[in-house]
Amino acid sequence: MSIAIRPLAEDDIPAVVELSLRAWTPVFASFEQVLGRRVYDHLYPDWRHIQAQAVEDTCRELAATTWVADENDRILGFIAVAHHDATHAEPNSGEIEMTAVDPDAQRRGIANILIEFALEHMRAAGFTLASVSTGGDPGHAAARAAYEKAGFVAFPLVRYYQPL
Numbered sequence: 076m077s078i079a080i081r082p083l084a085e086d087d088i089p090a091v092v093e094l095s096l097r098a099w100t101p102v103f104a105s106f107e108q109v110l111g112r113r114v115y116d117h118l119y120p121d122w123r124h125i126q127a128q129a130v131e132d133t134c135r136e137l138a139a140t141t142w143v144a145d146e147n148d149r150i151l152g153f154i155a156v157a158h159h160d161a162t163h164a165e166p167n168s169g170e171i172e173m174t175a176v177d178p179d180a181q182r183r184g185i186a187n188i189l190i191e192f193a194l195e196h197m198r199a200a201g202f203t204l205a206s207v208s209t210g211g212d213p214g215h216a217a218a219r220a221a222y223e224k225a226g227f228v229a230f231p232l233v234r235y236y237q238p239l
Contacts, residue, residue, distance in 0.1 A: 078185060080192045083141040083153065088134050090150045091143065094177040095130045096123055105214025113238040133173050142192060144176070144185050152176035154189040156196060168204035169197035174218075186221040194225065 083091070103122045107115040119125065133155050134141055141155040154174040159165055171193055176185045197205050207227060209218045223229065 078144050078146045078151065078188060080142050080188065081145055083134060083138060083143055085138075087143055087150055087153075088131055091134060091153045091175075092127050092130045094150065094152070095173075095175040096127060097178050098175040098181075099126060102210065102212070102214035105212045106210075109212045110236060111238070114236045117238070118236075130173065130175075137172060140196070142189070144180075144189055146180075150177070151180040151183075152185045152189055154193050156193050158200065158202075165204060165206055167202055168206060169193070169200065169202045170205070171207040181217075186218075187224065190221060190225045 103119060103126075106119065106122075110118070134153075137155045137157060140158065141153060143150045144152040152175060155172045157170045157172050159168045159170060161167060171190070174186065174189055174193075176189075194205055205227070207222055209215045209222065211219075211231070211233070219229070
């Protein structure tokens with residue numbers, strides 16, 4: 076496997092958005108199943124548009140701390156890290172804001188490579204804590220497994236919804 080982790084370039088953003096939408100399609104299907112149609116439609120009336128904009132915004136806002144996994148000039152995944160200073164609720168920490176791996180490249184250890192790269196970046200930056208948030212739904216099972224494999228400890232947090 077000759078995967079290189081390199082900084083995100085501006086012209087990488089469309090490919091990152093596209094692979095993210097494909098990677099998160101099962102996640103949003105899981106959301107719909109767990110939440111029910113009424114709540115899902117309220118929260119995600121056009122999930123593809125909302126998520127595409129979120130990925131693009133994150134890539135632009137965290138451009139200096141976003142990296143892609145590249146194999147033979149093909150982007151297979153990405154990871155974006157936010158830096159938190161002493162004024163943040165979790166001071167002196169780094170947070171994985173987003174990560175995704177192209178479905179065609181999943182189960183090759185790419186998420187693990189990206190996560191370890193991000194953790195090394197945080198250590199080198201002098202942070203004393205790393206964090207990441209992900210869903211508790213079935214669609215996020217692989218993400219939870221990857222974070223736990225990397226040494227993250229889950230702190231359960233539950234958010235409830237009720238249609239009115």
